[in-house]
Amino acid sequence: MKALVTGASGFIGSHIVDQLQAAGHDVTALVRPTSDVRYLDSIGARLAVGDVTDPESLRAAVVGMDSVFHTAAVVGTYGRWDHFREVGVRGTKNVIDAAAGAGVSRFIHLGSIAVYGTRPKGELFNEDTPFDDHPERWNHYVREKVWSEKLVWKAHTDGKIRATSFRPAVVLGPRDRNAVPRALSIIRSPLGGLAGTGSNRVPSVVVEEMAATIVASAENEITAGKAYNLAGAAPITQFEFMSHFATAAGLKPLTRKVPLPVAMTIAAVLENAYLLARRKEEPFLTRIAAVVAGYDYNIDCTRAAADLGWEGKGDYGDAIRRSVEWAEAHG
DSSP states (O other), rough: OOEETTTTTTTHHHHHHHHHHHOOEEEEEOOOTOOOHHHHTTOOOOEEOOTTTOHHHHHHTTTTOOOEEEEOSSSOOSSHHHIIIIIIIIIIHHHHHHHHHHSSSSSEEEEGGGGGGGEEEEEEOOOEEEEEESOOTTTTHHHHHHHHHHHHHHHHHTTSOOOOEEEEHHHHHTSSSHHHHHHHHHSSTTTTTTESSOOOOOOOEEHHHHHHHHHHTTTOGGGTTOOOEEEEEEOOOOHHHHHHHHHHTOOOOOOEEEOOHHHHHHHHHHHHHHHHHOOOOOOOOOOHHHHHHHHHEEEHHHHHHHHHHOOOOOHHHHHHHHHHHHHHHTT
């Protein structure tokens, strides 16, 4: 299989490149001119310079490909909607159009359980759960994921591509530049605490297991036209989740509990202050991060188990340890 991976220099994209290489496929990594490609160079990955916001660069990249693995998106939880829309939504449309124009046979889209929105009461989410079409005004990440996946399914229905979409939970493992710094910042901060009681479930998945399943789906005809949730089989509470990070970094686990409404208020103040100051980095706490940490999520992966043999047996503690080690080694 000749495969193109968008977002290949990022966390999940780089692991999909790993798994494609391990399976013996011919893989090309799409990277921006400004991307950090040191890891991709170290594994001998073939690079194509392009940008999902530049349709012309995509047309050249998809020529001759059998499959496109589309992982490029805005993965942060803070910023202005224009940025999420340009990269995550319009970027997805550009990749779809390029793939369709080149006659690419399979389109594998990396979505998120975020498409279901922020539903805090332990409701079981399966792939038939409706999208959250009306997320909170500040919840650009959910809006990005809903809009981009709708574009994928419209293109599939129109016969432009043959699509599969994956909706992973919180992804854990090395080369994560998002969850690790946020978790450690919260643990280290004098204002840090568990959002709510700490006993809620935080659905998680280990990146290598997830990436291997995503790669395998491209050669499994039963997956065309379907979406799949991917989360680990064992539940993990917010307290356990944050304690793994603390242990990995040699820090004291959090015990302070901050009522979720208070955490949301603090996050809103921080976000607005950062926007006013035009700071590009994320505050250590955002509203999206607060609800992901503090709400109780229950994810059904029955479809992935039936079609793809999904087990979700990855070790969260080991994945977090390796992610912290990687972060410390790379500053």
